[in-house]
Amino acid sequence: MAVAALPGEAGPDVDRTSLKTKLRRAERVNRARSFSLVAPLLLFVLAVFALPIGLMLVRAVENTEVRETMPRTIAALDGWDGQATPGEDVFAAFADELVQTQKDRTTALVGKRINYEVPGARSRFLKAGRLVDAGGGGPWREKFLAADPEWGSVEFWAIMKRAGATFTPYYLLTSLDLRQDAQGAVGRNFADQSIFVDIFFRTIWISLLVTLATLVLGYPVAHLLAILPPRHANVLMILVLLPFTTSILVRTTAWIVLLQSNGVLNDILLALNLTTERVQLIFNRFGTVLAMTHIQLPFTILPIYSVMKSIPPSHLRAARSLGAGPLTAFVSVYMPQTLPGVGAGCLLTFILSLGYYITPALVGGPQDQMVSYFVALYTNREMNWGQASALGAILLLITLALYALFNRLVGIDKVKLG
Amino acid sequence: MLAPSYATPREKLSYFVFALFCALVFLFLIGPILVIMPLSFSSEPWFTYPLPGLSLRWYIDFFTDERWRIALQNSGIVALFATLIATGLGTLAALGLSRGNVPFAGLILSILISPMIVPVVIVAVAMFFGFAAVGLNNTYLGLILAHAILGTPFVVITVTATLTGFDRTLTRAAASLGASPWTAFRTITLPLIAPGVTSGALFAFVTSWDEVVVALFLASPDQRTLPRQMFSGIREQISPTITAAATLLVFFAALLMLTLELLRRRSERLRGTGG
Incomplete structure (x- = not known):
């Protein structure tokens, strides 16, 4: 908005260098003005968020x-x-x-x-x-x-x-x-x-399982939402977005009610004579992955959906008219174009899964607790803050490396909500 | 409806299987939420179908029990102030970044978004240590600041998204007609970005409203929030009062989603990009 003031009575011999300096100065003022808008939040995030995390990293090697x-x-x-x-x-x-x-x-x-x-x-x-x-x-x-x-x-x-x-x-x-x-x-x-390498591998393994499950369940749904006429798609979209905006605790509670041994799912299995006795569905790996998949599914679906939405349907029709079978057309023409969305959705779900704490703590068994659980445990119970900080530091490093990859591949500014 | 008209019978069958699969996934998504809601109206404290009888006793319990009432109140206070801070700072930052001349904009944006990516336990533990040094643990202020941090990425993202379609000639026109920068912002920019700001604020509010991990570390029983009260309830024994609280939260979420959708439509209409 700051416009460089032009010399009022500029003659033919206008001083070009001085105009250039003035323009540059105006630009500098403009930049400073933009930065002053960003500065309050940046300072707030650095002071209340980045600084405590930095101090925690120091605590991982501190020896007082x-x-x-x-x-x-x-x-x-x-x-x-x-x-x-x-x-x-x-x-x-x-x-x-x-x-x-x-x-x-x-x-x-x-x-x-x-x-x-x-x-x-x-x-x-x-x-x-x-x-x-x-x-x-x-x-x-x-x-x-x-x-x-x-x-x-x-x-x-x-x-x-x-x-x-x-x-x-x-x-x-x-x-x-x-x-x-x-x-x-x-x-x-x-x-x-020697328990920690196991815990890190377990965290990565559970996150991979959840990512894979959300992809298998989410890819067809994203495709359906993308090809349906908007009127129908909008209705079905509610079914994706309602869980998305519902509290994680509420959804975890729902899974406990459903999965516990005298819970609703066991009642159904017994009523259908699928089992003769009540099955252990909760406080184990199955319950953990199931509940986490439920929570992460919208995070995987939405980026895939937005990419699929941008693929013209004529591409598939063109492939078919050129003689490709339905499967060939889908696999060799459609699927490669959806890969950016698949990458974004899966990477996002994988990154977020790595940090899960509440859900495994409530629906998992002792063998399903992830790194976050131990960070909390060493902080609250064991009072071994050095160990909590070191575990947190390694988890943070893995997360930030994947975040950088995500930024590189997708761009954090491309993330859309709803 | 899904299959093109030239589809062979075998293709039609595969489309049917595809639709069935999707229906099951939708059931998976929505089923748990639908199952938990009727149980909150049960007259007996166990979770079985068919319901032994209908009653509102768990709702009465929720609204009369002192602990739930305080938790509700605390959640409201903390979420409100956290939202105000997050929305104010987040909107300013998005406005600054969208001007396109901030040095290291990419790096700054990554830092501003990172509270969304960093595992929440790390945020909670780091703040627990850091806040202890300045006496912010077990205070409302500490919890509000922490929740504001977690909410800002959502505001930055939604406001930035609104600003990408923003026509800068409008503010220039206002300035050339003699409006001060503040007047131009108030009368031109703000009404146009308002839908983005509001949906960012709603996301920030929900982030704080649902947050449990940071509250576990930073809050004393005096600042016990609704999710924290639910968490300790689930840990011990799921009482039907929790399902009543959960049902109320689902309605809250549905209301929120409706608001967001209306805002999105309004934003599209204002920018003339949609129907």
Whole structure:
């Protein structure tokens, strides 16, 4: 709207360079004005959304517990060669700082952090806390070793030293079922802690199943909606859009009512004599995939529909008139043109499926919980925020990579709602 | 109706199978919602057909029980303010981006849309940590800000879609006739993009109204919203009061959809692109 002010009495020798600068300045003002419209939302999203997520990513490698409570022990360990049990200086600093953590009630916190890498460390820390509470003074090295010979373990002290570093790869490695031993070499984690790769593959597998199911169910429906006259298509479109706008919780509740063992579907199966006893349809993989497919189906249908709508029906007729059979015409002329829609719909459903939490939590069994569930679990129950953040960081990375792919292939500005 | 007139009998049969398949998929889509609604009118607290008798007791329960009443009220408050923030900021941003001269517009748009893509648990946990540091956990403000973030992508998308068909010469004409930018916006741009703004606002409202994960992390029992109340109910034991709440929400959704459709038609009429 800002128009470059032209020189009022411009003679024939109008200064071209000055006009150019003025135009450029006007453009710059215009750009700044456009940007000032975008800036409030951008700042809001960066401050309330991007910044907390960034801090969560830092939390995935952050390592504050030991560094903040036992700085002198860590400093003493700096001079340790790592060959044999550390000397009295380390033990004295350790005992001193244990007295403080006992006062602050943080002994268990430090013990829990070490316990991640040295099973059993937490209870040993609590016992050591009681030992220093008893008082009596040093030398502490002998006292600790007498209380529990494990205090002499070189591995333990190596891990303790590492736990004092500013950052740790521990949580990220654990999320990938890897572990760093006392010497720093990365290898497989203990079998009883190696659960996360399975969970990631399960998440991807369930998302793939859901994507495939929505494609198989949705493609014909999208085709039907695209070829029907608008009057009929609009009515059927309501059947797609009504579930779309209905709350996910409502739909999940509906599936629980339908699928539970004394639920409606089992009643029907029994009444039709299809089964003789009630079938377990819920709290398993079947129920999870079914309910998720129901929720995601409109997301797959709508992009496919909008692409199909733009394919002229004359293409199919032309193929037929040139001698192609109905199947050949459909497969070799129609289907390739629908691929952009198929790609957009499937990718969208796959991305959204990866982040599912509520539906599997309500209709799935313990073996159907996806990564999101464990992010919530480690935040709320286990209070292991490093692990929650690391799992979240990996899930976020996968999601954002697919989002970038989606942006590249489809363009986020092409997404339409309703 | 589906098969072309030149179809052979075998083709007609395949069209029939195709139509039957589609009918089953439509049943799959709408069936669960239709099944749950009558159960909310049952006189007994179990979920079986045929219904043992009709009653409105679960609706009475829903509207008289203190917990549901507070949840309804909280949902209303949070959704209203979240919608106002999301619609205001989202509309401004869409207007700015549509002027076509914002540097890094593609990147900015991706960032603005990303709250729709990032798994909601990550949003919830990140805000739980981040808000704790500034004392926003367990406050209405925290929940409103979080829900506003989740709603903005919808506003940006719908308003941008309306603006792609917007004829810029109209505002230029207004300006050349002496209208200030604000007058031109108020009298020309705003009425034309109003359908897009309203449908974006409706999407933002529903996003907050239905949101449960963020509410689980950020809200204390004082800010308990309707979905959160439903969630804890489903976890323990599905009471028919939940099906009554669900039925009311379905009607709400249907009403919303109707409004969106009317808005879409109005927008097409205003832009002269449709019948």
